Amino acid sequence: MSSVLPKAARRGLADEAADLVRAAILDGRFPPGAALREVELAARLGVSRGSVREGLARLEREGLVRGGWHRGTTVIEVTAEDVEEVYVLRAALDRLAATTARRVADEEHLSALDRLVAEMAAEAAGSGEAHRLVALDIAFHDRIYAAAGNGRLTAAWEAIRSQLHLFQLRRVDAARAHYRARVVEEHRELAALLRSGDVRTLARRAEEHVDSARRSLLAGLPPAP
Secondary structure: OOOOOOOOOOOOOHHHHHHHHHHHHHOOOOOOOOEEOHHHHHHHHOOOHHHHHHHHHHHHHHOOEEEEOOEEEEEOOOOHHHHHHHHHHHHHHHHHHHHHHHHHOOHHHHHHHHHHHHHHHHHHHOOOOHHHHHHHHHHHHHHHHHHHOOHHHHHHHHHHHHHHHHHHHHHHHHOHHHHHHHHHHHHHHHHHHHHHOOHHHHHHHHHHHHHHHHHHHHHHOOOOO
């Protein structure tokens, strides 16, 4: 394993090990299918194997890695079945989050959405780094869920958030031009609808936004063996 990881700031902390490995996965340092070996990770992170094991278990619950008794832990592969399941769930959650936020969001949350759209536009007009655009995309939706103010809804979003982040990175790898062409305007429209649009239009556009991402990602996946 050649990837360089920073040392954990506090030893023996499983949450920090999970955070560092997650960041490495989402940065592309551990691509889909990559093996994650406890001994090597413990040495690179400067934590115990037990902390790494607990951290990997947390990432498995998030859906980022897969493991088993007779096989090592690996970063998940992006399959059409996974995409269909996760994006169908996301469409329902995003619709509810958007329509709830439309009713209860305050100016602070709405202004934060506008700032994130402005950051996306600046990034897309410049280098348009895929990882940065996807991070802003996810942060935008984080803010909508926060604005909705429903703890259980946010927990449901967080249960699939890491997988979605990885899937969106895979989507950009397969169709970067398509993503860059749409990401700013789609999010700008959602931000505007959250301020003044009718609920029906907002609900429809929230679902269409997710469906567009799903179709783009599926089109870029290799055929199933």
